[in-house]
Amino acid sequence: MRWSSIFLSSLSRSFHRRLHPQSTLNGFEFAQHFFTTEILSSAKEGVLSKRMSPFIAFVLGGPGSGKGTQCTKIADAFGFTHLSAGDLLRKEILSNGENGAMILDTIKEGKIVPSEITVNLIRRAIETSENHKFLIDGFPRSDENRIAFERIVGAEPDIVLFFDCPEEEMVKRVLSRNQGRIDDNIETVKKRLKVFHTLNLPIVNYYSGKGKVHKINAVGTVDEIFEKVRPLFAAFSNNGKD
């Protein structure tokens, strides 16, 4: 028997005894049990408990209401991972995946991409992140999106931010955004605004009914709006989920 094995066996036995004083396992059984069960399960629990209760904020509002701009500031100030559903979909187009052409057409028309696609992109981003605090920007955009998220990710948002912005201001901002987006033109913006009223707003109402919505007047400078957002996250950062 090698000295290292004896050492590991007795080390694991002493740890195991402390955790399970009644146990009758011998040295090698201790070692096996300790390294396969106790070390592995404690590592797994750490990951799982983090995954099982991530802090999720949905960030909603019409096109150009400032969701992305404010999310960048919240992420910087409070250590959140910013997941923009639109950005995930645009990356999917660029990756030449099987759904790229369909996603491009859908975005061009200002319509909503099938829920399974968007939710799985978000799920993968959450699963591969080391973080446990997420801003999900621009999602859910419909009841169907919301239900698919609950089913596939198995979570609900802790809070929902809603940036309330007049239509003229949203149109003005989108048309001067200058990011080369295929949907930032007046025809598509009109379609997106219709979708916003018919499909996105009912989501805000649904979460209002659950007392989760924080409505923020999105008119003002970026910093003025962030000063209204900041206290919400400061409060949540101190509530033990941080």
Ligand SMILES: Nc1ncnc2c1ncn2[C@@H]1O[C@H](COP(=O)(O)OP(=O)(O)O)[C@@H](O)[C@H]1O
């Ligand atoms: N408070 C604000 N006042 C003026 N322009 C803003 C404000 N917030 C964001 N913008 C600008 O408006 C455009 C849309 O903002 P963005 O954050 O991309 O909105 P959304 O993600 O809701 O579509 C961007 O060009 C951004 O720089």
Ligand SMILES: O=c1ccn([C@@H]2O[C@H](COP(=O)(O)OP(=O)(O)O)[C@@H](O)[C@H]2O)c(=O)[nH]1
């Ligand atoms: O959950 C989502 C998020 C976005 N989109 C599509 O992506 C476009 C752009 O979304 P993004 O959030 O980037 O736009 P924003 O509101 O920030 O201008 C939308 O109009 C939809 O066509 C979608 O189908 N599902």
Ligand SMILES: [Mg+2]
């Ligand atoms: Mg955006």
